[in-house]
Amino acid sequence: MKEDSLVIHEIYSSIQGESTFAGLPCTFVRLTGCNLRCAWCDTTQAFYGGKRMPRSEVREKALAFGTPLVELTGGEPLLQPGAIPLLQELCDAGRTVLVETSGEADISRVDPRVHKIMDLKAPGSGETHRNRWSNLTHITPRDEIKFVLSDRVDYEWMRSVIHERELAQLGCTLLASAVWGKLSPKDLVAWVLEDALLVRVQVQLHKVIWGADTQGV
Structure with missing residues (x-):
């Protein structure tokens, strides 16, 4: 069965680089x-x-690895059927579980104990038309919506x-993230403060x- 296996790029421990974690x-x-591309x-x-x-x-x-926190990421992890039962099993093992997802994949079947970190794709991504707006009905207060921004238009x-x-x-939680090397975080902070926008500005x-350029960290 497809759910019994997954295609894995890497498994490693590090520190969480984004989100409220x-x-x-x-x-x-x-x-x-x-x-998506x-x-x-x-x-x-x-x-x-x-x-x-x-x-x-x-x-x-x-x-x-013994970390209390485990995240499924990609790529897009929810494309693989085995991701759904894996998320459940990691929760059953007592871990705090996160999933990073693009906003295009259906999140309705994700275990409610999982913290969903879901993108909404801004115009600069080239993939705005792929946002699955119906996913918003499955977002709860434990989840996070992330906007990756490349310029003022995206903001x-x-x-x-x-x-x-x-x-x-x-x-x-609403996360606002500047594309590395493209949008200055200082500019993003200035715009957020000017508009009194209730988002959490984050860096990677x-x-x-x-x-x-370092991978696997």
């Missing part, structure tokens, strides 16, 4: 494959290749979406520590 020790399970993507190496592994082996390898799009979709009423902590 930034800075905490975390085990990352990076799945291979993505059906965002202009600013920094994990294109995970589009192809990888190794097919039994789900039980993936689970045990992830748990063996203004985010601001409009927050107001028009009434995202504040969802009770979740792993890139600050290890550099933008």
Whole structure:
């Protein structure tokens, strides 16, 4: 069965680089494959290749690192049917579980104990038309919505979406992230303060520590 195995790019431990969990020790399970091609993507190496592994082996390898926090990422992890039961099993093992997802994949079947970190793709990504707006009905206060912004146009799009979709009423954390090397975080902060926009500005902590091109950290 497809659910019994997953194609894995890498499994490793590091610190969480983004979200409200930034800075905490975390085990990352990076799945291979993505059906989007965002202009600013920094994990294109995970589009192809990888190794097919039994789900039980993936689970045990992830748990063996001993971190209380585990994240499924990609690529797009929810493209693989085995991701859904794996998320459940990691929760059953007592871990705090995160999933990073593009906003295009259906999140309705994700275990409610999982913290969903879901993108909404701004115009600069080239993939705005792929946003699955129905996913918003499955976002809870434990979840986070992330906007990756490359310029002022992206920022203004985010601001409009927050107001028009009434995202504040969802009770979740709204993350605003500047594309590394393209949008100055200082500019983003200035715009957020000027508009009194209730978002959490974040930087990619792993890139600050290890550099933008270092993988597996």
